[in-house]
Amino acid sequence: xxxxxxxxxxxxxxxxxxxxxxxxAARSCNVRVLKFAIGFGAALMSRVDKNGTxxxxxxxxxxxxxxxxxxxxxxxxxxxxxxxxxxxxxxWQRAWIVSAGPLANFVFAMLMFYLAAMLGETGLRxxxxxxxxxxxxxxxxxxxxxxIVAVDGTxxxxxxxxxERLFGAxxxxxxxxxxxxxxxxxxxxxxxxxxxxxxxxxxxxxxNALGIVxxxxxxxxxxxxxxxxxxxxxxxxxxxxxxxAADGMIVDSWEExxxxxxxxxxxxxxxxxxxxxxxxxIVVVPEAVDSPVGPQGxxxxxxxxxxxxxxxxxVTQRSGPAAALGIAVRRTxxxxxxxxRYFFFLVxxxxxxxxxxxxxxxxxxxxxxxxLGYYAFLIFLxxxxxxxxxxxxxxxxxxDGGYLLRYAIEGIMRRDLPDRIVQMAGTVGVVLxxxxxxxxVYNDLT
Numbered sequence: 001x002x003x004x005x006x007x008x009x010x011x012x013x014x015x016x017x018x019x020x021x022x023x024x025a026a027r028s029c030n031v032r033v034l035k036f037a038i039g040f041g042a043a044l045m046s047r048v049d050k051n052g053t054x055x056x057x058x059x060x061x062x063x064x065x066x067x068x069x070x071x072x073x074x075x076x077x078x079x080x081x082x083x084x085x086x087x088x089x090x091x092w093q094r095a096w097i098v099s100a101g102p103l104a105n106f107v108f109a110m111l112m113f114y115l116a117a118m119l120g121e122t123g124l125r126x127x128x129x130x131x132x133x134x135x136x137x138x139x140x141x142x143x144x145x146x147x148i149v150a151v152d153g154t155x156x157x158x159x160x161x162x163x164e165r166l167f168g169a170x171x172x173x174x175x176x177x178x179x180x181x182x183x184x185x186x187x188x189x190x191x192x193x194x195x196x197x198x199x200x201x202x203x204x205x206x207x208n209a210l211g212i213v214x215x216x217x218x219x220x221x222x223x224x225x226x227x228x229x230x231x232x233x234x235x236x237x238x239x240x241x242x243x244x245a246a247d248g249m250i251v252d253s254w255e256e257x258x259x260x261x262x263x264x265x266x267x268x269x270x271x272x273x274x275x276x277x278x279x280x281x282i283v284v285v286p287e288a289v290d291s292p293v294g295p296q297g298x299x300x301x302x303x304x305x306x307x308x309x310x311x312x313x314x315v316t317q318r319s320g321p322a323a324a325l326g327i328a329v330r331r332t333x334x335x336x337x338x339x340x341r342y343f344f345f346l347v348x349x350x351x352x353x354x355x356x357x358x359x360x361x362x363x364x365x366x367x368x369x370x371x372l373g374y375y376a377f378l379i380f381l382x383x384x385x386x387x388x389x390x391x392x393x394x395x396x397x398x399x400d401g402g403y404l405l406r407y408a409i410e411g412i413m414r415r416d417l418p419d420r421i422v423q424m425a426g427t428v429g430v431v432l433x434x435x436x437x438x439x440x441v442y443n444d445l446t
Contacts, residue, residue: 245272
């Protein structure tokens, strides 16, 4: 139910904002709007306002549209003057109406980031637990026990904030990271993210790619739960067991245990554990699960969390009105440019197309974000809104970007393109969009 509610709320809000941008821009140019629709298919709700616009909520929540009087012929059929049609307005006004949808998405995302910064996020401090030898982080000079407090001059206390900045920096620019040791002394470290290949983005955990292991000392080696019918249950593990060794090595942290499990997909290994003051030896075979870097092992155990240590690592990052505005502008711009770069990486096949998500994937993430609370859902709405805005600006016929490209060409030529060319381009655009949707849904299901 949470997944369904999250998806419906997301579509209604984000698509509604996009179409509202088109609607308000059309009204500002005196273009007659016939219909404002969220969703397709039969109408769940519908009403006609005093301006003759039908406001409609469709039963299939997979998009929306604003139907305007398009040309002189349609205007005459409705007893309207040609100037009230979209094609009857000056070309710059048509461009404004078309671009207003994505622009509304970007403004909305900025508002969501602003509210999120004002309300604040509570999360884990960006404290480093370990640095993998010879990794990019080790070469840069990071050290275990330090805390990340700023990136490129912007205060960044949480792992979630650092990860967001990291995503935008890969294959783009080197990060200037400010770290603080246990005595409060700060220093700057240059992380060579700009020299990394875009393919790094295919890895499920960018921190692993850098060789940074967060401080997870609050995760104990005691098993809290065993998943039913999992390899762990079949192997004989029980809640309350304490891991001592795995695959012939003493295990000092849950991170080490996770590494053993991850690197043994469908391969048996021995675990030595403490159970009721006795040492017990068992053999387990982790199941194989797909990941961006290949098959990885999964055992089906949940460790016990030391709540006192976990609470000590929690911190709330909140900003005042002025600072929140600056953060909102920066986050919106960075995510816009990162999304554009990611599309280029996809086209050049520098990152895997397996990262594309369709309705099913978006629904799952929306449900998770809604379940995590207001902050996560605000950030998710901002991210989806920016993605929708950027996607619509792609120069594909039938998308907003396709119309803008057409108007630019016509402006240079000082005449309209022939109807035959416009119709042919529209057909190609529809085919491309259908192919993209089918591929995204296939990714979701596989």
